[in-house]
Amino acid sequence: MTATDSADLVSIPALLARNAREFGDKAAYREKEFGIWQSWTWSEAVEQVEALALGLLTLGAAKGDHIAIAGRNRPYLYWSMLAAQWIGAVPVPIYQDAVGDEISYVLDHCNARFIVAGDQEQVDKILDIKDDLKNLERIIYLDGRGLRKYDHSFLSQFQKLQDIGRSAKDTLGPELAARQSSQNYDDTCVMLYTSGTTGRPKGVVLSNRNVIETSKNSSQFDDLGPNEEVLAYLPMAWVGDYTFSMGQALWTGFCVNCPESPETMMTDLREIGPTYYFAPPRVFENQLTNVMIRMEDASRMKQWMFHKSMAHAKTVGPALLSGLPVSFMDRVKYWLGDKFIYGPLKNTLGMSRVRVGYTAGEAIGPELFDFYRSLGINLKQLYGQTEATVYVTIQPDGEVRADTVGVPAPGVEVRIGDNGEIYYRSPGVFVEYYNNPESTASTKDKDGWVATGDAGFFEETSGHLRIIDRAKDVGKISDGRLFAPKYVENKLKFFPNILEAVVFGNGCDYCTAFINIDLNAVGNWAERNNIAYGGYQELSQHPEVLDMIQTHIEETNLSVADDPMLSGCQVHRFLVLHKELDADDGEMTRTRKVRRRIVEEKFSDLIAGLYDGSERVATTTEVTYEDGRKGSISATLEMRDAATVVAQKIAAE
Amino acid sequence: MFDQPESFVTSDGRTIGGVMMEMKNITLRFGGVVAIQDISFDIREGEIRAIIGPNGAGKSSMLNVISGFYNPQEGEVWYKGERRPSMKPFEVARQGIARTFQNIALFEGMSVLDNVMTGRLNHMKAGILSQAFWYGSAQREETENREVVERVLDFLEIQHIRKTPVSRLPYGLKKRVELARALAADPKILLLDEPMAGMNVEEKEDMSRFILDVNDEFGTTIALIEHDMSVVMDISDRVVVMDYGKKIGDGTPKDVRSNQAVIDAYLGVAHD
Structure with a gap:
């Protein structure tokens, strides 16, 4: 069973219609709600999308309008995108955790007339900025909880709008058909705002050709078929989610599963057992950290079995997966390991059925990458852009x-x-x-x-x-050796205790680093070692935590020194930050990439401290809370020296 | 006695109905100690009614009188226009009055789901035999009740801990589970005994939001005891103030705030 290709498949609604024709009774969308997986077949999905599309027509949505979508991954919001495309409008998914002025910028920039909002939180954010948005006509909300008392002259409920659409089918049906048939391959399919590591976000316009050709090529590359299962949990505003959960799902007809809530994602992952899985390195890192934390709490016997089997898996697992020759005895041992350790572990991770897994967005630490591959999970890397x-x-x-x-x-x-x-x-x-x-x-x-x-x-x-x-980040340290911060940061981030690292040193005599501890991992470690702490800040500055981070850095220096080209990037001095770098404070993008320039500016006093040899620096930092209020935290941070390796300095001359 | 009309609409658009429960001249003694002395007040349908007062004022005793845990020596409790005879707590619960406790009273070893399911007890009618073999009406009932419970879990955003044993949860979440259990009983009146005690600011904000949402979404009448004055003033429609077992104030938060007896007893002396 594969989807048929034909020349008239030039738009997303055309693909939707084909799927309803060819896979009418097959599950297209699932969502866990009230503890049960609810599902919709392709033909049911088409009915839902059509009702909403007609509803949008009754509101007067025109061809080429921008319709924004804000909320967590839910089938209804994917249908909103499809409905917008059906009527020839352009869906603009926006990051659900974006703060008011970020949303305001995007909505204003694209002149959105309508926005589909997931819940009260999103509606509140939009109502706050409504006065600045002249073109915004209506908010369509999904979950009505807490909205009963709101002034509804500006709001429509999603299902009610669908009902209005259904009853207008006779009058608006021909218009809807005309809207679809007039679309061609070069019409705009979707607009995605880049998170922008520098400057304001930019609206990337993708055409039907872009999306459909790419989906076609990539589906063929990995032999994706209509029976794949994916879990849609990454931000809908991100090009990856659009391509996997919309482009490829529509092209091949596979099923998109939405978690119950962001917190239940791991449980839902296990229940669905996706066959095609995508996660940024951070998610893999978190999963590994959780496994390691739980292993440390396990009995001696279990620990021994785990470490013994993992050591074997590391030597032969990747080779087995790549189809390289492996001795018979090693195969037998791996098979045993799979029965007792790898299999159950994969099941716990929700990856028993993963046939193709991808990671991208950031470089992944080699140790982390090999860990998953050695378990027999076909995890691969891709490099891409919006x-x-x-x-x-x-x-x-x-x-x-x-x-x-x-x-x-x-x-x-x-x-x-x-x-x-x-x-x-x-x-x-x-x-x-x-x-x-x-x-x-x-x-x-x-x-x-x-x-x-x-x-x-x-x-x-x-x-x-x-x-x-x-x-633009690649530079040189003052003795002329190459400075590539990402390379060192990735090595550092592989330690479960380190959540984030930022390395400085361009044009300086040596490199220094900011470290963010991982509260989960370090907190668990503190608990086991009877270290009392009052909160993130106190834990981060605990002398024993600093000792631990120092050993991690020195270990990293040792491995950085191995690469003659990059040996200058060893970290000489470091500090552990008193707060987590956060997107709400502008220190990271919404996709959680560090904004280097902003961190440099914001913590310039700390960087100066790292280079002038001070032992302690007192600092005050402004923080933004989730609801947009601002506050500040102050702390005295200890700066430490880390041992470096000088033996291989030959490459410098 | 009723200077307010039968029902009225508050400034934020909610409808407050007629008197649902009325306490008439309640006096409660423990031996020689007078916990509550001749107190009268009413609770109207759909309102959020707060009972405040310093430590030992008799607030929790009052709540226990409402929930039937204590029977007052003097005075009458009127519920839905009828005088309520002295009752056992489970009989009161059957009348649609659910509560949470100041010191969390959950089944620690059971999962969140099972704990909340116990809140549906009064809605299960199947006999012990069909329960044991889980057939017929027992099966159907469990499905129906599970659905109600799942909606409550969804409403209070605790789906992610559905299967977690309560003993493993932090304090703030336990409080929310307790609220979920009370809510699962589908109560007419919800009694909350210090729902925000021991919480941090963020947890308090969440809890306030949930209380308001419960009131708004299900129209549940809520009577709550709370120490945090700012919370009480923000979310309640009317406030009863108690001190040493006596009522010293009753009215809207604004009235109460400017009542001199209340200021002296509880809020400290006002600075101008």
């Missing part, structure tokens, strides 16, 4: 390595510029940045080549692409 409709390079089965991101994806051309920057051209290359011709021109040249802003090179032996760092 502007490319995800795919730039991808790892084919059997050619998977932690330190590369694979070969150019099907249909993608990649070249390396003179300055080491990576450029690509593909059918997925975005149309433009919405209302921003300057940025479009500076990113995409007239032949369609797009600059990624990342520096990298192709390995001569394998032909795989290796990413060094953001092109």
